[in-house]
Structure formats: structure tokens, C-alpha cells
Amino acid sequence: MKLTHFDKAGKARMVDVSAKKTTQREAVAAGSVCMKPTTMRLIKAGAFEKGDVLGVARIAGIMAAKKTSDLIPLCHPLNVASITVDFFFDEDKSRIDIKATVKITGLTGVEMEALVAVSATALTIYDMCKSADKGMVISDIMLLEKRGGKSGKFVRRPSAK
Amino acid sequence: MKLTHFDKAGKARMVDVSAKKTTQREAVAAGSVCMKPTTMRLIKAGAFEKGDVLGVARIAGIMAAKKTSDLIPLCHPLNVASITVDFFFDEDKSRIDIKATVKITGLTGVEMEALVAVSATALTIYDMCKSADKGMVISDIMLLEKRGGKSGKFVRRPSAK
Amino acid sequence: MKLTHFDKAGKARMVDVSAKKTTQREAVAAGSVCMKPTTMRLIKAGAFEKGDVLGVARIAGIMAAKKTSDLIPLCHPLNVASITVDFFFDEDKSRIDIKATVKITGLTGVEMEALVAVSATALTIYDMCKSADKGMVISDIMLLEKRGGKSGKFVRRPSAK
Amino acid sequence: MKLTHFDKAGKARMVDVSAKKTTQREAVAAGSVCMKPTTMRLIKAGAFEKGDVLGVARIAGIMAAKKTSDLIPLCHPLNVASITVDFFFDEDKSRIDIKATVKITGLTGVEMEALVAVSATALTIYDMCKSADKGMVISDIMLLEKRGGKSGKFVRRPSAK
Amino acid sequence: MKLTHFDKAGKARMVDVSAKKTTQREAVAAGSVCMKPTTMRLIKAGAFEKGDVLGVARIAGIMAAKKTSDLIPLCHPLNVASITVDFFFDEDKSRIDIKATVKITGLTGVEMEALVAVSATALTIYDMCKSADKGMVISDIMLLEKRGGKSGKFVRRPSAK
Amino acid sequence: MKLTHFDKAGKARMVDVSAKKTTQREAVAAGSVCMKPTTMRLIKAGAFEKGDVLGVARIAGIMAAKKTSDLIPLCHPLNVASITVDFFFDEDKSRIDIKATVKITGLTGVEMEALVAVSATALTIYDMCKSADKGMVISDIMLLEKRGGKSGKFVRRPSAK
Numbered sequence: 001m002k003l004t005h006f007d008k009a010g011k012a013r014m015v016d017v018s019a020k021k022t023t024q025r026e027a028v029a030a031g032s033v034c035m036k037p038t039t040m041r042l043i044k045a046g047a048f049e050k051g052d053v054l055g056v057a058r059i060a061g062i063m064a065a066k067k068t069s070d071l072i073p074l075c076h077p078l079n080v081a082s083i084t085v086d087f088f089f090d091e092d093k094s095r096i097d098i099k100a101t102v103k104i105t106g107l108t109g110v111e112m113e114a115l116v117a118v119s120a121t122a123l124t125i126y127d128m129c130k131s132a133d134k135g136m137v138i139s140d141i142m143l144l145e146k147r148g149g150k151s152g153k154f155v156r157r158p159s160a161k
Numbered sequence: 162m163k164l165t166h167f168d169k170a171g172k173a174r175m176v177d178v179s180a181k182k183t184t185q186r187e188a189v190a191a192g193s194v195c196m197k198p199t200t201m202r203l204i205k206a207g208a209f210e211k212g213d214v215l216g217v218a219r220i221a222g223i224m225a226a227k228k229t230s231d232l233i234p235l236c237h238p239l240n241v242a243s244i245t246v247d248f249f250f251d252e253d254k255s256r257i258d259i260k261a262t263v264k265i266t267g268l269t270g271v272e273m274e275a276l277v278a279v280s281a282t283a284l285t286i287y288d289m290c291k292s293a294d295k296g297m298v299i300s301d302i303m304l305l306e307k308r309g310g311k312s313g314k315f316v317r318r319p320s321a322k
Numbered sequence: 323m324k325l326t327h328f329d330k331a332g333k334a335r336m337v338d339v340s341a342k343k344t345t346q347r348e349a350v351a352a353g354s355v356c357m358k359p360t361t362m363r364l365i366k367a368g369a370f371e372k373g374d375v376l377g378v379a380r381i382a383g384i385m386a387a388k389k390t391s392d393l394i395p396l397c398h399p400l401n402v403a404s405i406t407v408d409f410f411f412d413e414d415k416s417r418i419d420i421k422a423t424v425k426i427t428g429l430t431g432v433e434m435e436a437l438v439a440v441s442a443t444a445l446t447i448y449d450m451c452k453s454a455d456k457g458m459v460i461s462d463i464m465l466l467e468k469r470g471g472k473s474g475k476f477v478r479r480p481s482a483k
Numbered sequence: 484m485k486l487t488h489f490d491k492a493g494k495a496r497m498v499d500v501s502a503k504k505t506t507q508r509e510a511v512a513a514g515s516v517c518m519k520p521t522t523m524r525l526i527k528a529g530a531f532e533k534g535d536v537l538g539v540a541r542i543a544g545i546m547a548a549k550k551t552s553d554l555i556p557l558c559h560p561l562n563v564a565s566i567t568v569d570f571f572f573d574e575d576k577s578r579i580d581i582k583a584t585v586k587i588t589g590l591t592g593v594e595m596e597a598l599v600a601v602s603a604t605a606l607t608i609y610d611m612c613k614s615a616d617k618g619m620v621i622s623d624i625m626l627l628e629k630r631g632g633k634s635g636k637f638v639r640r641p642s643a644k
Numbered sequence: 645m646k647l648t649h650f651d652k653a654g655k656a657r658m659v660d661v662s663a664k665k666t667t668q669r670e671a672v673a674a675g676s677v678c679m680k681p682t683t684m685r686l687i688k689a690g691a692f693e694k695g696d697v698l699g700v701a702r703i704a705g706i707m708a709a710k711k712t713s714d715l716i717p718l719c720h721p722l723n724v725a726s727i728t729v730d731f732f733f734d735e736d737k738s739r740i741d742i743k744a745t746v747k748i749t750g751l752t753g754v755e756m757e758a759l760v761a762v763s764a765t766a767l768t769i770y771d772m773c774k775s776a777d778k779g780m781v782i783s784d785i786m787l788l789e790k791r792g793g794k795s796g797k798f799v800r801r802p803s804a805k
Numbered sequence: 806m807k808l809t810h811f812d813k814a815g816k817a818r819m820v821d822v823s824a825k826k827t828t829q830r831e832a833v834a835a836g837s838v839c840m841k842p843t844t845m846r847l848i849k850a851g852a853f854e855k856g857d858v859l860g861v862a863r864i865a866g867i868m869a870a871k872k873t874s875d876l877i878p879l880c881h882p883l884n885v886a887s888i889t890v891d892f893f894f895d896e897d898k899s900r901i902d903i904k905a906t907v908k909i910t911g912l913t914g915v916e917m918e919a920l921v922a923v924s925a926t927a928l929t930i931y932d933m934c935k936s937a938d939k940g941m942v943i944s945d946i947m948l949l950e951k952r953g954g955k956s957g958k959f960v961r962r963p964s965a966k
Contacts, residue, residue: 018668052171060234070228071281084494107749131166139300168406177404179346230388245816335867338908378557385554437609437621438606445598446555456626462620545656568657649858715872716865759943
């Protein structure tokens with residue numbers, strides 16, 4: 001087993017995808033932001049009346065996903081076809097779950113784009129609420145699904161979360 | 162209690178820091194990447210012989226921290242004075258812990274820069290090892306310490322982790 | 323009278339501000355997007371129920387203002403202290419007026435940052451509504467006020483608009 | 484009628500273009516900068532002897548158009564095939580008219596790229612001449628034509644200007 | 645003979661590539677950094693024990709190549725398929741030779757991407773060693789080979805170096 | 806002697822400048838582009854009649870210098886106060902010499918900004934003339950002078966070139 005981002009001599013490289021096939025590809029990633037119950041209430045209230053934390057965070061996630069190849073050194077620049085970011089309130093665990101879905105018709109997959117979207121969304125939630133809750137924790141950033149391309153389908157097993 | 166990134170009408174804004182004092186400020190953030198034991202061994206081996214995953218990830222973290230205001234919508238552009246990224250292998254939990262420290266002499270804090278450094282470092286580890294281990298999970302991204310500025314010192318309590 | 327962005331030989335240059343004084347500076351710019359009355363209604367409705375065009379456009383304006391020195395070739399990179407973007411519905415003229423205010427404590431003014439904020443905000447409104455109204459027109463992008471610095475205060479005369 | 488940049492629940496998203504056809508597409512946008520007659524004379528003189536305002540502004544417009552997806556939150560990253568920026572002096576109205584044409588062979592249109600090119604060109608003219616004329620006004624930024632793609636041809640009616 | 649980056653009137657433009665064919669293209673560029681023998685020894689030692697100058701410089705070169713269209717005003721944005729950067733120690737001449745190879749399946753060539761990769765790699769070597777040797781000189785940045793596209797193959801003649 | 810961009814364990818870091826003094830600093834860098842005599846004539850002619858290669862290249866150099874911290878991994882983000890780029894035709898050697906001067910009032914020097922300005926200027930000359938002369942060579946990129954800061958003045962000895 002080896003890491004494809006290095007050649008035989010151990011030098012980092014951008015993997016050559018020029019022989020890959022153009023296919024429809026999709027990746028879904030997830031992550032969570034744990035916070036105090038009062039912070040969560042502020043966010044829920046703000047979405048309707050006082051300020052839209054999640055609306056801003058969603059835009060940050062979408063824009064960051066477009067910059068993935070500028071952030072992750074060996075990622076290929078890609079023209080993503082679609083990015084969506086969704087939120088789920090888990091009141092029992094006092095956390096907001098984030099899900100990002102990215103699609104492309106291209107030579108290589110968009111796992112990193114989906115993971116970057118989730119990360120930037122989570123970091124923006126932190127930034128916008130940190131005056132109220134510096135102890136928030138971002139966790140469980142992971143790939144849920146991946147479709148298309150030679151390596152085929154990947155679906156995270158439920159027990160893994 | 163309110164979120165400072167919104168005005169009274171709930172509109173997002175970049176908080177006015179022009180009346181703040183220029184002081185020395187520092188922030189320390191942490192995070193972890195959980196992986197298969199074989200992946201961890203590949204990374205440890207690579208650092209010496211075959212390819213330097215952590216060396217590349219550290220550079221990604223430092224460069225991303227410099228782009229914080231381009232990623233997080235309401236962050237101020239800042240001239241950070243120093244960024245360091247350190248790694249710790251936790252073999253029992255099969256995970257790599259990341260710690261980023263950012264300093265500045267400026268008008269506002271660098272918590273987000275430290276958190277962005279940790280996130281981009283972790284995402285780059287994922288990217289470089291994903292051909293071997295798509296199931297890696299990024300967790301526990303959090304602020305450990307913050308010094309300087311009007312809101313004073315913040316130190317995360319040990320039990321919080 | 324001469325243009326300061328050129329030297330005596332007519333070569334473009336970034337004007338030397340190293341001898342200028344650090345002072346508090348502020349600039350206010352404005353602009354408008356003219357549209358069909360039905361488009362305006364869609365935006366107003368969306369802000370509350372179906373989708374927040376102006377919330378997204380405001381974020382675009384704030385983020386673009388931070389990139390001013392990357393867009394305008396001879397602008398100095400600056401650490402702006404505050405950016406706000408406000409909207410006013412002018413139902414009679416079927417247009418949305420945009421006002422951006424930028425502050426800094428620095429060596430040079432922020433007129434361009436305010437004008438870039440207005441422009442990017444207006445372009446984002448166009449982008450988000452163009453499926454409904456390709457004929458929208460962006461107009462009257464202008465500097466309203468400027469304070470601080472050697473050239474002193476500038477206030478646009480009311481008749482000018 | 485609805486705005487395609489939002490889903491049914493009103494959440495902003497990058498529209499999925501993965502099912503669209505790759506076709507040749509073209510967009511033409513226009514805009515104007517109104518100024519004092521003396522400013523216009525300075526620009527005209529400079530183009531030949533003292534400094535090339537329009538040459539710098541054209542480069543700014545071309546470079547900004549390439550950054551469109553970085554400026555407009557829900558725009559797709561695109562590999563534009565061609566960008567041109569032209570100027571026309573309207574001495575009677577003391578204004579410079581700007582026209583930008585952008586082409587692509589791709590999945591989605593380049594209206595925003597053409598509008599961004601015009602806007603950045605106009606803002607750069609403002610920046611380079613603002614030491615002489617702070618009262619300049621940027622107006623009439625609009626789409627003139629659009630060709631290719633499912634929504635077909637759009638040509639602005641002459642009376643619309 | 646004429647320069648294709650200008651139209652007949654001498655105005656700069658991004659050349660229209662929409663009628664070009666999608667083919668496999670490749671470019672190889674080279675360059676050198678001349679330094680004191682002691683600096684070269686520090687770099688060689690560092691690569692194994694104390695700090696990896698060339699590892700960091702390679703990442704800088706790869707990341708800069710991805711930003712080529714953001715640096716070179718009339719370059720087309722491209723989705724490069726592969727980038728590699730190699731080093732050769734020339735002890736007699738006390739210099740490090742850099743070679744960058746870039747591939748793409750696209751409408752236009754990647755010569756500039758290869759030249760930018762070499763330049764950013766060389767500049768990063770300078771930056772990382774300048775505390776020890778401010779007199780380093782970067783030279784002989786040139787295109788070695790180019791394949792694919794209508795203008796066909798270019799191979800630099802050996803005597804040219 | 807050691808390289809300051811690595812800590813004692815050999816890990817790359819952004820050097821801490823927070824204890825440095827804010828002083829006026831200046832750096833001058835140079836470089837050359839060697840070309841066929843016919844190419845040089847095209848450039849000289851173009852500057853007046855057919856297209857302004859050097860005008861575009863100067864803008865590219867100024868804009869790239871502002872992005873230095875985004876290109877060179879361990880460079881600090883800086884607010885440069887002034888950037889100028891000058892050209893000299895050396896007809897005997899059939900080459901264009903480039904000189905860039907950068908100033909700042911800040912905590913760290915601007916040598917890299919001056920070297921990046923020269924490099925991007927040279928690369929843009931290559932790009933704009935490559936349809937006529939693929940064999941151009943960029944050489945002698947070096948620091949000529951540096952003033953300000955603790956390490957004091959550096960002036961390259963004439964014999965060094």
C-alpha cells in the first residue's frame with residue numbers, strides 16, 4: 001500500500017489525472033459543531049429575527065469549496081458543477097450537524113471539496129458565535145459517500161459514526 | 162447576550178475594531194485526525210523515507226492561516242507575526258494531534274487564524290492519505306488558549322476535552 | 323493637474339504612502355440596482371420566506387471589499403477595521419439602493435474598498451435574480467463621503483445625485 | 484417564477500449544472516464612467532504621452548473576470564476561453580463607455596464574467612483618476628447580449644438604455 | 645510577425661481559444677539557483693535532518709502553478725492534470741537546478757504554468773535561505789519542451805543553455 | 806549558521822516578528838529577459854504603436870508583489886507602502902533589464918516582494934511574446950539593495966553581477 005501523492009522517491013507531486021475518464025462524480029461529507037444550549041438557541045432565534053448565522057456560514061462553505069485547490073497543496077483545480085450545504089439541529093447533543101454535497105463532471109473526485117465546504121461552514125459558525133461561546137468544538141468531519149470514478153462507490157458504514 | 166457579528170437589526174457586519182488597542186495577542190488551537198493504525202504507520206515511515214505527509218500538511222496549515230479573512234466572511238484581514246504548527250502521535254487512539262499557535266501585534270485576536278491553520282493541516286493529511294484510508298475522521302478542533310485584548314485570557318479547562 | 327498613479331514619465335506605479343500619517347479614515351459609497359417591480363417583490367418576499375438575496379449580496383460585498391488590492395491594480399493592501407453594507411428599497415423607481423461604509427486606522431484612504439463593496443453587492447443581486455430578470459441595470463456607483471487623511475473631507479453635494 | 488439560486492426551502496445553493504450541455508457561449512456587457520471634461524482630457528492625453536489609464540483598467544477588467552467565481556458567491560468556477568474589453572469616448576456626455584465580451588465552451592453562461600469585467604474596469608478608471616476627480620459616477624452596467632445554452636439568446640432592446 | 649496578445653489596434657486581450665482542439669499537452673521548464681557552497685551544504689543537510697528547504701519549495705512551486713492565471717494577466721484559467729517539480733544538485737557550479745513538468749488535457753498549452761512553477765520554487769529557496777545567503781541568484785528560467793496543440797512540438801536545442 | 810525558517814527540530818515555521826521594531830524598510834531587486842533582437846524590436850515598437858508589453862508586465866509585477874505572502878509559504882502578509890517597476894533596454898545583449906523597488910513601514914523586510922515583482926514582470930514579458938520567441942530566458946534575478954531593520958543595509962557588490 002502506498003500514498004499516491006508521493007512518487008517512488010518520496011517526493012510530493014500532483015497525481016497525474018490526464019488518463020482518467022470524465023465521469024459524473026459526487027461526494028457527501030459531514031461534520032458537527034458542539035456548543036452550549038444557549039448558543040444554539042441564539043442561532044435558531046437569529047435565523048428568523050436577529051441575524052442569520054447559518055445563512056452566512058453556508059455561503060462561506062460554498063465559497064471555500066471553490067477554493068479547495070488553493071488550500072490543499074496537491075488538489076487539482078476543478079470546475080465543480082454544484083455545491084449544497086445543509087444543517088440539522090441535534091438538540092439532545094446540543095450540536096449542529098452540517099452536510100455538504102458536491103457534484104462534478106470531471107477527471108477526478110470532489111471528496112476534498114465536500115470536506116472543505118463542511119470545515120469552512122463549521123469555522124464560520126464558530127467565528128460568528130465566539131463572542132458568546134469560545135468553547136465550541138468542531139468534530140466528526142468525515143466523508144459519508146463518494147460516487148463515480150475508477151475507485152467506485154464509497155459509503156461510510158453507519159456504525160462508523 | 163448577543164452575537165457581535167450582527168447589528169441590532171440582525172444584519173451581518175464586520176465588527177468595527179478601529180477603537181481597539183494595538184496589543185500583543187496570541188491564540189492556540191488544537192485538533193485531531195483519527196485513522197487506521199496502518200495509515201499512521203505509513204505517515205510515520207514517510208516522514209523519514211518515502212514522503213513527508215506532515216511536512217506538506219504543516220505548510221498547508223500555515224498558508225491557509227494567512228488566508229483566514231478570505232475564507233471566514235466577517236474576519237478582519239490581519240498581518241500575523243508568527244504561525245507554528247506541531248504534531249503529536251497518539252498511538253493508543255490511533256490519531257495525530259495537531260496544535261497551531263498564532264501571534265500578532267494588532268487590533269484584534271487571532272483565534273480564527275489558529276483554528277483555520279489546524280483545519281487546513283488536518284484536511285491536507287486527509288487528502289494525502291485518502292488513497293489508503295477514506296474513513297479518517299477530523300475531530301476536536303477547538304480553541305485551547307487566547308491571550309491579549311480587552312476580553313483577556315481564555316484557557317480551556319482540561320475537563321473540556 | 324496630474325494623475326498620481328503615474329510618475330513623470332507616465333509609468334504606472336503604486337503611490338508611495340510611507341510618509342503619510344496613520345489616521346482614522348472612513349469612506350461611504352453608494353449605488354443602485356434597477357429592476358422590474360416583480361423582481362423587487364421576489365427579493366422582498368425572499369428575505370423572509372424563500373431565500374435571502376440581500377443577505378448573500380451583503381456578504382459578497384464585505385468579502386470583495388477585503389480583496390480590493392487584489393482587484394484594483396494600484397491599490398495598497400490594507401487592514402480595514404470595519405465594513406457595513408445597507409439596503410434601501412425605492413419602490414417608486416423600482417430599485418434597491420446600496421450604501422457601504424468602510425473604516426480604517428491607516429496610511430491611506432478606503433474609498434476604493436467602499437466602492438468595491440457596493441459593486442460586488444450589486445453584481446451579486448444581479449447574479450441571484452438573473453434567472454428572473456436579465457435586464458437589471460447597476461447605476462449611480464459613487465463616493466458619498468470621505469473623512470481623514472491629508473486631502474481632508476469630501477462630501478458629495480446633494481444635487482450631484 | 485422563482486430564483487434558481489435558492490432551493491424550495493429558501494436555502495442558497497450553487498445551481499447544479501452537471502446535466503447541462505457543453506456549448507459555445509458568449510456574453511457582452513456594458514457600463515459607463517461619467518467624469519469632468521478635464522478628467523476625460525487627462526485620460527485621452529495620458530493614453531499617448533503621460534500614462535495609460537485605460538490600458539491598466541483593461542488589464543484589471545480581464546483579471547477580475549477570471550476571479551468571478553471568487554467574488555460572486557454562487558457563480559461556478561469556469562475556464563473562460565476569451566475576454567476582451569473595449570472603450571468608447573462619449574465627449575458630449577463626458578463619459579467613457581466600456582464594453583466587455585467573454586466567450587466559453589462550457590456548461591454554463593458567462594454573463595457574470597462580462598459584468599465583472601466591466602465593473603472592475605470602471606472601478607480602476609475611478610481609482611487612477613480619483614486624485615483629480617472624486618465625483619466620477621459609474622452607471623449603466625448591464626447585459627447587452629447573451630448567446631448559447633438552453634435559455635437561448637438574449638439581446639437588450641435599444642430603448643432599454 | 646505579431647504578438648497574439650494584442651489585437652490589430654494594439655489593445656491587450658485574452659486570446660480566444662474557443663475554436664482550439666482539446667488535446668493532451670505537456671510543458672517542461674527549467675531554472676537554477678546559484679548560491680554559496682555553504683548554503684548548498686545547509687540545504688542538503690536540512691533535507692535529511694534539520695529542515696526540508698526543497699520539500700517546502702516544491703510545494704510552493706506546485707501551488708503557484710495552479711495560480712498562473714491569477715499572476716499572468718492574459719493567461720487562461722486551466723485545470724492542470726499534473727505538476728511535478730524535481731531538483732538536481734550541481735556541486736561544481738554550486739547551484740540547484742529545478743525542473744517542472746506540467747500536463748493538461750485542454751484547449752491551450754501549459755508553458756506558463758511550468759515556468760511559474762520553476763520561478764516560485766526558486767523564489768522559495770531564496771526566501772528560506774536568505775538569512776544565510778542574500779546574494780543567491782536565480783537564472784536560466786526557460787522552456788525546455790512543449791508538446792501538443794496546433795503549434796506542435798518545441799524542444800530547446802542543447803546549445804541554447 | 807542556521808536557516809531561520811526552521812526551528813531546532815527542523816520544522817518549518819513562520820518566523821516570529823512580533824518583537825521586531827516598526828521601521829522604514831526598502832528593497833531593490835533586478836532581473837533580465839534575454840530574447841531575439843527581433844522580439845526586442847517588437848516590444849519597443851509595441852510600446853508606442855501596436856501593444857504595450859511592458860505596460861502590462863509592469864502591472865503584473867506590481868500585482869504579484871502584493872500577493873507575495875500567498876506565493877511564498879513562510880512569508881509574512883505585509884501592507885507594502887510603494888512598488889515601482891522600471892525597464893532598461895540593453896541592445897548589445899539583446900535583453901530587457903527589470904528593476905523593482907518596494908517600500909514599507911513595518912516589522913519585516915520586503916526583499917521577497919521585490920524579487921516576486923521582478924519575477925512576475927519577467928514571466929509576463931515571456932507570456933506576451935512567446936508566440937514570437939519561445940526561447941527567451943529569464944536570468945539574474947537577484948537582490949540589489951536592502952535598507953532598514955536589524956540586519957541593516959545590504960548592497961550587492963558590483964562585481965557580483
